[in-house]
Amino acid sequence: LAKTTQPISMDSYEGQEVNITCSHNNIATNDYITWYQQFPSQGPRFIIQGYKTKVTNEVASLFIPADRKSSTLSLPRVSLSDTAVYYCLVGFSGGYNKLIFGAGTRLAVHP
């Protein structure tokens, strides 16, 4: 089972781009990488998912190198409302088994 490692915390300022990297050295061939965002007193919510190379949606981009042993969530031009905990999750379809969440990265965006 892939274990993930993320930085415990990060600080940024409004308008900057933030990149959060997740390490998953033991990722399996069928595993996908998913990122979730969590605000205090709320359940996590889906941000983005990818398998390889680059995926982009309206809120974030996900970069996955060829060896897939890490991934980087990129948040463009963050605002105060992006202050949250971000989780990297590695898992696969057709048998979720134990979906392993990392300990999360606490992002603080300052004015």
Added chain:
Amino acid sequence: EAQVTQNPRYLITVTGKKLTVTCSQNMNHEYMSWYRQDPGLGLRQIYYSMNVEVTDKGDVPEGYKVSRKEKRNFPLILESPSPNQTSLYFCASSFEGITGGHGELFFGEGSRLTVL
């Protein structure tokens, strides 16, 4: 509105008094799971269910039971709660994602449990 509903949201109980936290989803999802969240430890999976009558242990199943008699419901049962089960609990559901990549997990709002 698509949602995952947990009850109760807050509960204070005493050691040994059996309790059940209910979870219900209205999205016809096959997959449901329970997590506990503790400071510094992130989200840890307790149990998961691939479909009705199919359940399996996650990372931290000790002291918990689950059942999946209906597709929409996945209750978490603490037969004899202990103080180390004081935590914030989340239920989540998703489609099975058979086309590749597990489906987006939809989480409930959480149930904060305190065992004295």
